[in-house]
Amino acid sequence: MLRHVKKYLNSLLYQRITLALTVLFMMGIVLALWNINRLSEHLVLTQARQNTELYAQAIQKARGLYGDIVEHIQAVYDLPTTDIPMVEQPESMLEQSGLPLPIAFILDLSDRIKSGSSGARIHIYSNEPFQGRYGNRGNLTDFEKRSLVHFRNYPEAPFYAEIVPTPNGREYHYALPEIMQTSCINCHNSHPDSPKRDWQVGDIRGALEVIQPLGLVTQEVRRGLRETFWVMLGLALLAIVGITLVMNRVRRTARELERQIAERTQELQVSNQNLKIAQEKSERLLENILPPAIAQELKDQEGYSKIARDFQQVTVLFADIVGFTGLSAQISPIELVDSLNRIFSTFDQLLKDSGLEKIKTIGDAYMVVGGLSANSEAESREQIKAVAQIALEMQTQIQAIKQPIGNDVFQIRIGINTGPVVAGVIGLTKFSYDLWGDTVNVASRLESSGEPGRIQVSESVYQHLLDEYLLTERGEILLKGKGMMKTYWLEGKKI
Secondary structure, eight states: OHHHHHHHHHHHHHHHHHHHHHHHHHHHHHHHHHHHHHHHHHHHHHHHHHHHHHHHHHHHHHHHHHHHHHHHHHHHHOOOEEOSOGGGSOTTHHHHTOEEOHHHHHHHHHHHHHTSSSOOEEEEEOSSOOTTOTTOOSSOOHHHHHHHHHHHHOTTSOEEEEEEEETTEEEEEEEEEEEOOHHHHHHHHHOTTOSOSOOOTTOEEEEEEEEEESHHHHHHHHHHHHHHHHHHHHHHHHHHHHHHHHHHHHHHHHHHHHHHHHHHHHHHHHHHHHHHHHHHHHHHHHHHHSOHHHHHHHHHOSSOOOEEEEEEEEEEEEEEETTHHHHHTTSOHHHHHHHHHHHHHHHHHHHTTTSOEEEEEETTEEEEEESTTOOSHHHHHHHHHHHHHHHHHHHHHHTTOBOSSSSOBOOEEEEEEEEEEEEEEEOSSSOEEEEESHHHHHHHHHHHTSOTTOEEEEHHHHHHHTTTEEEEEEEEEEETTTEEEEEEEEEEEOO
């Protein structure tokens, strides 16, 4: 159940990430479209400004050229001029009416441009127009008034119009100043309809306005940007598909990583469990080889270091199987080992809860020590009694174990001594815990000089046991390396 819930939550998480990335990408697309819209507006205005500027400059150039032509013809042919538009002149206008003035040319040109497909219009206006002149529209618009003010202050600069909304759509207005030329001075200062008679070359006499409807320009610009929109929309769809594929891939990769992590974790747990079991086995083995306190000391050490200690009151017991060397020549190795195992396993079982320590076996000899774990003199004395009790029990138990040949039972000799010793661990590999000192040597001599089935103890042991145990004086005997020494037989415990 937990696994399914976790799987569902992971799937939900990836879905949310995918959705979040998609929303962010769509927000980016919206911002891009908004920017495109701003760009299109900028392009529309730029295109309209360029168109109107070109119109205005071209018209002024054409007007200047026409004025030069008229002035030249007048000088050569002495022809009159007229304000009547060219469209209203008869075919033989040179014979009947004369040449149209430049203003008539511009007005006629304005009508023709207006009738074209671009929708552009041209206005010529002034604060002081000729009364009754063709093309005079009367009152000026707000744009025209502001442009004339602008030209009085900045005669060299064109006037850019803001976009003007109209019932037929938005329009862009652009105006250039009309500066009085030499060829126009006489006419403006002498014409009967002229409101002013003191014109000078360079005066601002009016303005030329070009009006560009933005409908066609907007359509052209947006037609080009529409293709960009569809390209971006296609890219957005591809990006969303790509994000979905990538997130699915990430999800599959994450699942695979989770599976591998789970497998490695399980393997690590098994490995740790096996390591723990192996460690426990090694610790148990170490405790079987060494006394518990020494084994713990070795485990606590980060590295090997010598372990050696002085003990003032340790009781040492040596037990040796009588006649075992001769018996080993008569039986098979399997039977020999089996017999030793039965005997020593019996002794090990006796020691299990006694508080005594089995130090080692040497061939058919068995070494037991008491007092290594004693924390006081009283505990050391109690350990002497425990060793004596174990010796009696070992003698009892050995009598129940028959030899592999014949009907005889095994017999052991036991020697016990107490006193100071040095104990420690020796070696770097296959190390062992052992005891050294005169106390150990005397215990070994007591065992080897004893009698089958009997327990021989030293004077020091006798002094600690005489109140609770039955002991018989053997007398002085010669111990190798020690000379004459008084010993006793341990017979049993007093009732």
